[in-house]
Amino acid sequence: MSIQAERQYGYFDDAHREYVITEPKTPYPWINYLGDTAFFSLLSNTGGGYSFYKDAKFRRLTRYRYNNVPVDTGGKYFYIKDGDVAWSPGWKPMRTPLDKYECRHGMGYSRITGEKNGLRSSVLFFVPRNEDIEIQQMTLTNLSDEIKTIKVFSLVEWCLWNAEDDMTNFQRNFSTGQVEVKDSVIYHKTEYRERRNHYAFYSVNQKVDGFDTDRDGFLGEHNGFDTPAVVDKGESNYSIAHGWSPVASHYLEIILAPGEVKELIFTLGYVEMPEDQKWEEPGIINKSKARDMIDRFNSVDQVHLAFRELKDYWDHLLNKYIVTTDDPRLNRGVNIWNQYQNMVTFNMSRSASYFESGIGRGMGFRDSNQDLIGFVHLVPERARQRILDIAATQFEDGSAYHQYQPLTKRGNAAIGGNFNDDPMWLVQAVTVYLKETGDFSILDESVPFDNDENNCATLFEHLGRSFNFVTRNLGEHGLPLIGRADWNDCLNLNCFSMEPNESFQTTENREGGRAESVMIAGQFVLFGNDYVELCRYRDQHEEAERASGHIDAMIEAIKKHGWDGEWFLRAYDAFGKKIGTHEAEESKIFIESQGFCTMAGVGLKEGLVSKSLDSVNKYLACDYGIVLNYPAFTRYYVEYGEISTYPQGYKENGGIFCHNNPWIMIGETVQGNGDRAFEYYTKIAPAYQDDKVRLHKTEPYVYAQMIAGKEAATPGQAKNSWLTGTAAWNYVAITQAILGIKPQYDGLQVDPCIPKAWTHYSVVRQFRDVTYHIDIFNPKSVSKGVTSVVVDGEPITGNILPMFEPGTEHRVTVTMG
Ligand code: GLC
Ligand code: GLC
Numbered sequence: 001m002s003i004q005a006e007r008q009y010g011y012f013d014d015a016h017r018e019y020v021i022t023e024p025k026t027p028y029p030w031i032n033y034l035g036d037t038a039f040f041s042l043l044s045n046t047g048g049g050y051s052f053y054k055d056a057k058f059r060r061l062t063r064y065r066y067n068n069v070p071v072d073t074g075g076k077y078f079y080i081k082d083g084d085v086a087w088s089p090g091w092k093p094m095r096t097p098l099d100k101y102e103c104r105h106g107m108g109y110s111r112i113t114g115e116k117n118g119l120r121s122s123v124l125f126f127v128p129r130n131e132d133i134e135i136q137q138m139t140l141t142n143l144s145d146e147i148k149t150i151k152v153f154s155l156v157e158w159c160l161w162n163a164e165d166d167m168t169n170f171q172r173n174f175s176t177g178q179v180e181v182k183d184s185v186i187y188h189k190t191e192y193r194e195r196r197n198h199y200a201f202y203s204v205n206q207k208v209d210g211f212d213t214d215r216d217g218f219l220g221e222h223n224g225f226d227t228p229a230v231v232d233k234g235e236s237n238y239s240i241a242h243g244w245s246p247v248a249s250h251y252l253e254i255i256l257a258p259g260e261v262k263e264l265i266f267t268l269g270y271v272e273m274p275e276d277q278k279w280e281e282p283g284i285i286n287k288s289k290a291r292d293m294i295d296r297f298n299s300v301d302q303v304h305l306a307f308r309e310l311k312d313y314w315d316h317l318l319n320k321y322i323v324t325t326d327d328p329r330l331n332r333g334v335n336i337w338n339q340y341q342n343m344v345t346f347n348m349s350r351s352a353s354y355f356e357s358g359i360g361r362g363m364g365f366r367d368s369n370q371d372l373i374g375f376v377h378l379v380p381e382r383a384r385q386r387i388l389d390i391a392a393t394q395f396e397d398g399s400a401y402h403q404y405q406p407l408t409k410r411g412n413a414a415i416g417g418n419f420n421d422d423p424m425w426l427v428q429a430v431t432v433y434l435k436e437t438g439d440f441s442i443l444d445e446s447v448p449f450d451n452d453e454n455n456c457a458t459l460f461e462h463l464g465r466s467f468n469f470v471t472r473n474l475g476e477h478g479l480p481l482i483g484r485a486d487w488n489d490c491l492n493l494n495c496f497s498m499e500p501n502e503s504f505q506t507t508e509n510r511e512g513g514r515a516e517s518v519m520i521a522g523q524f525v526l527f528g529n530d531y532v533e534l535c536r537y538r539d540q541h542e543e544a545e546r547a548s549g550h551i552d553a554m555i556e557a558i559k560k561h562g563w564d565g566e567w568f569l570r571a572y573d574a575f576g577k578k579i580g581t582h583e584a585e586e587s588k589i590f591i592e593s594q595g596f597c598t599m600a601g602v603g604l605k606e607g608l609v610s611k612s613l614d615s616v617n618k619y620l621a622c623d624y625g626i627v628l629n630y631p632a633f634t635r636y637y638v639e640y641g642e643i644s645t646y647p648q649g650y651k652e653n654g655g656i657f658c659h660n661n662p663w664i665m666i667g668e669t670v671q672g673n674g675d676r677a678f679e680y681y682t683k684i685a686p687a688y689q690d691d692k693v694r695l696h697k698t699e700p701y702v703y704a705q706m707i708a709g710k711e712a713a714t715p716g717q718a719k720n721s722w723l724t725g726t727a728a729w730n731y732v733a734i735t736q737a738i739l740g741i742k743p744q745y746d747g748l749q750v751d752p753c754i755p756k757a758w759t760h761y762s763v764v765r766q767f768r769d770v771t772y773h774i775d776i777f778n779p780k781s782v783s784k785g786v787t788s789v790v791v792d793g794e795p796i797t798g799n800i801l802p803m804f805e806p807g808t809e810h811r812v813t814v815t816m817g
Pocket of ligand 2: 489490642651652
């Protein structure tokens with residue numbers, strides 16, 4: 001039954017690392033991401049989406065209409081006219097019923113295939129490595145036994161670069177659009193005449209039979225993308241855009257003998273020119289760079305080579321951690337899709353998805369630090385740079401801008417700071433990076449405060465500032481002050497807003513900010529201990545002692561003022577009143593403080609960890625995952641802020657906020673409960689939801705930020721897929737806490753916490769350029785505990801694998817018991 005339900009829309013093809021969509025009418029657009037460094041595209045299973053260069057707000061190349069009808073309007077569209085019948089190979093925008101449809105989303109590429117009346121069109125979309133160009137390779141096959149003369153039209157609609165301005169400032173924008181057409185290339189040069197040094201182009205590797213560059217010229221004044229006048233007429237209008245809405249459309253007439261295959265290569269590129277080389281002659285843009293780019297991808301061979309390179313790159317990345325168990329869902333989650341999503345969240349932070357418009361949010365300080373923990377093993381050099389960029393937005397007192405803009409790398413003053421959990425995430429990211437790479441040189445890098453090059457300190461000093469920020473901002477119970485909010489953006493305890501136009505995130509109406517957070521307290525213990533470990537490792541014993549003292553005090557404060565009897569409290573509000581207590585009428589228990597305090601092992605010996613986790617299981621866990629708080633707020637509480645604005649069961653008010661579920665999984669492993677840890681994993685891991693695809697709605701291959709909780713009207717329905725800290729944290733929970741392969745300063749540690757019923761699994765792990773083939777046996781059906789470790793035939797003491805010469809491979813046998 002589960003397989004059937006899944007196959008209603010598609011299936012996993014693990015051998016190719018693809019998800020294959022077989023029905024264009026998915027419950028929501030199911031998208032993929034192309035590109036991984038500078039040029040990015042979002043592409044849905046029906047060809048919707050857009051491209052941008054580095055920054056989804058300031059360098060948007062093509063236009064997209066968020067929240068339009070029908071959903072997913074705007075994209076990389078093709079129209080084929082074969083006799084009187086016109087259709088789109090991705091089904092949209094024409095929506096002519098197809099004889100066959102398939103979309104394969106793979107690692108950095110998608111292939112969308114449509115068949116109609118004996119003609120197949122298959123378009124491979126990808127962004128080659130280190131190129132600012134999207135390739136669209138269209139393969140046309142005549143499957144019939146007659147000669148076919150067909151007409152192919154392409155279409156993209158340009159965005160006038162600043163995506164926010166583009167959809168608001170029409171009095172200006174309808175007069176600025178400019179294009180050039182030369183040979184088969186359409187150039188978008190709006191604002192190039194003034195301060196921009198960049199343009200875009202859309203090209204095809206064959207002489208065109210026509211073109212259009214004005215939207216009305218292509219569609220006709222009264223039509224939508226589904227009924228372009230040009231396609232109806234069967235020829236282009238040769239329109240040149242002057243303002244209004246510039247587009248790029250090629251028209252090609254193709255003759256195909258029976259069985260014949262023809263290839264067209266479309267390229268969508270972005271070019272920057274030095275100021276003194278902008279023009280070829282007055283008013284005519286210098287196209288040399290664009291020509292070079294187009295020439296690099298002019299032939300099928302060149303495209304194949306670039307595609308091979310992309311595939312090889314992903315092979316190389318995904319060879320770094322491979323688990324083999326009897327359960328294909330676990331294998332595909334860990335080995336393919338979770339790591340892929342980690343790359344995407346690392347690249348995008350929370351900026352551009354089908355739920356994030358790409359105009360509102362830059363890179364989050366806390367988000368990007370956390371994204372890094374699931375990414376660092378993939379491309380450590382990029383993680384290193386990211387850490388330095390993030391740390392440079394920290395203030396001298398250890399606090400931080402909550403967000404920064406990726407293009408400028410400057411802190412975003414409009415959002416400001418004062419989210420008091422922010423500082424400690426830096427400690428987590430840096431220690432995780434160090435354990436993975438052993439690259440301690442990063443700690444000596446000189447890093448500015450607030451991007452001021454005249455005010456720098458070592459990265460190590462930045463970590464100290466993070467730590468001290470917390471110790472200097474404690475409240476009356478000795479717990480950390482919450483500021484505007486902690487990890488939960490919506491628990492706004494100093495906001496007190498009665499004005500609907502105020503932002504909960506930036507408003508602080510109550511001066512003095514008495515409110516305290518038990519979540520930050522747990523976070524401080526957990527990552528503070530990482531800081532202490534690092535200090536000791538670096539022989540900074542005095543600093544380690546000093547820091548330990550603060551951590552001990554925090555643990556005492558949590559036990560004394562942060563414990564409710566059966567679980568950890570969540571916070572104290574601005575009046576010093578408890579939040580997350582059995583005494584309350586609503587929201588008696590919250591997940592975040594249970595997660596952080598149990599991961600940190602606060603009160604482990606006294607049984608607090610196990611009590612807390614049992615309460616989570618009893619009150620928060622449900623069929624679809626673990627909800628954030630229970631019972632959800634049924635009305636607005638001015639003293640709690642945005643959390644109580646959401647109807648029950650959604651988002652931060654009783655939703656399954658997937659990001660924090662792995663905290664509980666990891667907490668369970670702290671007390672050795674592998675069965676419950678893994679059960680929670682399967683509740684939200686996408687590969688395990690194959691019987692709920694329709695209900696779930698969003699892509700079955702990636703995590704969503706939120707699944708409607710048990711008190712919602714639509715429990716089990718997911719929203720906000722792709723860009724969520726869920727990806728990185730779940731990856732850490734499953735690969736490190738459960739499967740037990742943990743990078744440490746001195747080597748790779750093997751410390752599993754698994755379901756008792758597992759008897760054997762294996763992991764291949766590349767760690768600091770050494771490959772470990774690890775077999776783990778569980779003859780006594782335990783969850784935790786390692787009795788012997790044999791490396792290359794020799795038993796070792798302890799469970800930390802020795803380090804070896806780079807490039808070598810080693811066999812490890814681990815026996816649990
Ligand atoms: C969103 C934010 C993240 C925050 C979470 C909980 O996912 O990106 O920073 O922690 O919501 O409010
Ligand atoms: C809203 C969302 C929260 C998100 C925040 C970011 O509060 O509920 O998840 O982190 O907006 O601005």
